[in-house]
Structures are given as C-alpha cells and as structure tokens.
Amino acid sequence: MKFLKLDINKHDLNKVSELIYETELTVFKQLLGKNESEAVQNIKKLVKSGNNSFGHEHIHVVVDDDENMLGILVSFCGRETSLWNDFKEYSKVLRFYNFLKYAVKGTLISELLTASVGKNDYYLSNIAVDPQFRGQGIGTYILESAFKAAEKKGCKRVLLDVTLNNEGARRLYERFGFKVYSKKDPKLIFKGKGTLNMEHFVD
Incomplete structure (x- = not known):
C-alpha cells in the first residue's frame, strides 16, 4: 500500500x-445538494478548486500496487x-440557496459539533475505506x-470527531x-447527532 498526496490530474476525483460523501451522509445531504449526485459533484468541485477544507491539498489517497484506490484521508493543520477561505470557495461552487444553508447550518455544525482546531493541531476531518477493501488493515x-x-x-x-452512537469507531x-x-x-x-471530540498527543 502507498499513502500519497492526491493528484487531481492522476487520481479519480469522482x-x-x-x-x-460516505463519511458524513446526513450533513452532506443537508448542505451540499438536493440529492447524492449533486452533493458528490459539489464535493468534487471543492476538491478540485482547493483553498478550502476539502481542497486537494488536504487529501491523501491510499492505493495498492495496481493503483486501485483503497481509501482516503482529509486532514490539515489548524493554521492551514x-x-x-471556506466561505469564498463554497460561494463559488454552491447554488445560492445551498450556500445560504451552508453559511448558517454549516457554521453551526462547525461550532457546536466538531472539535475546535488550534494552529498546531492536526485535524482528521474525513477517513474512508472503500467498502470492498474493508477488513484489510487499511x-x-x-x-x-x-x-x-x-x-x-x-x-x-491530532484531533478527530466520532458520532455518539459509533461505538466501533470510538473503540478503534x-x-x-x-x-x-x-x-x-x-x-x-441537532437531535441525535452529537459527537465526541477525541485527541492524541504527538510524541
């Protein structure tokens, strides 16, 4: 396996x-489009444009020797x-109504549910493994x-968030x-959508 920076000219952005999208179904359905297809395409635009929390500069991919994509990590230092910047890029990508939803509800989610990331913190925003490759240590x-x-x-x-009902992830x-x-x-x-903020200090 290889852990690589995302290359928008090489790797499959779809x-x-x-x-x-699979890491936060409920949130993305509410904020980034009226359905899965629109939300995924908006995420793709944010990845490609960069200079936002989902920008390509913050994404790593895990691939095997045949370059099959096994999983992804979206992560960044607080100072990055x-x-x-998120507002600026989202305003370019999202339709006006969706941007208003993001500006209001997205900000509330950030403030009320996710970890507060300091300049010297490293935040693991999204971790995903392709379903067909799970159980292989990825x-x-x-x-x-x-x-x-x-x-x-x-x-x-290092910081991350886990939903309250995801005991498996918490134990991991x-x-x-x-x-x-x-x-x-x-x-x-946000009834039923609470989170646990978790930390790990770097040696």
Missing part, C-alpha cells in the same frame, strides 16, 4: 468525492485552513500515516491512544 494504515504527517508538519496534537481510535476530551450534544438543534 471516487474521492464519493468516499468523502480558515472559515473565510484504516489502521491511514491512522499510522496520519500520525507521521502530523509529526512532519510539527503539530502537537482508543486502541490508537485517542482519548475523549469533550462531548458535544446540542439536542435542541
């Missing part, structure tokens, strides 16, 4: 976008992104590669040394 390989990437960038802490991350440091469960606004 596949990348579909894998990203900004809400303002998720483990992605996490191990993410730790190396965080260390290389000089980040002190705990085996890698992640610990829950915050619980966010704004029931009045």
Whole structure:
C-alpha cells in the first residue's frame, strides 16, 4: 500500500468525492445538494478548486500496487485552513440557496459539533475505506500515516470527531491512544447527532 498526496490530474476525483460523501451522509445531504449526485459533484468541485477544507491539498489517497484506490484521508493543520477561505470557495461552487444553508447550518455544525482546531493541531476531518477493501488493515494504515504527517508538519496534537452512537469507531481510535476530551450534544438543534471530540498527543 502507498499513502500519497492526491493528484487531481492522476487520481479519480469522482471516487474521492464519493468516499468523502460516505463519511458524513446526513450533513452532506443537508448542505451540499438536493440529492447524492449533486452533493458528490459539489464535493468534487471543492476538491478540485482547493483553498478550502476539502481542497486537494488536504487529501491523501491510499492505493495498492495496481493503483486501485483503497481509501482516503482529509486532514490539515489548524493554521492551514480558515472559515473565510471556506466561505469564498463554497460561494463559488454552491447554488445560492445551498450556500445560504451552508453559511448558517454549516457554521453551526462547525461550532457546536466538531472539535475546535488550534494552529498546531492536526485535524482528521474525513477517513474512508472503500467498502470492498474493508477488513484489510487499511484504516489502521491511514491512522499510522496520519500520525507521521502530523509529526512532519510539527503539530502537537491530532484531533478527530466520532458520532455518539459509533461505538466501533470510538473503540478503534482508543486502541490508537485517542482519548475523549469533550462531548458535544446540542439536542435542541441537532437531535441525535452529537459527537465526541477525541485527541492524541504527538510524541
């Protein structure tokens, strides 16, 4: 297996976008389009345009020796992104109504559910393994590669979010040394969509 920076001229952006979409079905359905097809195409545009949290510069792909895409990681240091840059790129990609939804609800999701990312934190935004390749240690390989990437960038802490009802993912991350440091469960606004914010300090 190889852990590579996404190359928009080489790798399958449709596949990348579909894998990203699968990581947050509910959120993307609400914010990035009226259906799966539109949401995936909007993700693809954001990936290709760059300069946003889903930009190609923040994406790694895992491929096998035959260049089959096995999984993806969207991750970044806090100092590499900004809400303002996201707004600018989303306004170019999304239809006006969808952009308004993102501007309001997307900001609420960011503030009320996801981890607060400091400048020296490394945030694992989206981790996905192609369903047909699961159970082969690819998720483990992605996490191990993410730790190396965080260390290389000089980040002190690795962060991620897990939904409250995803016990399997929580146990996996705990085996890698992640610990829950915050619980966010704004029931009045996002009923049933709370998250656990988890951290792992880089040695």
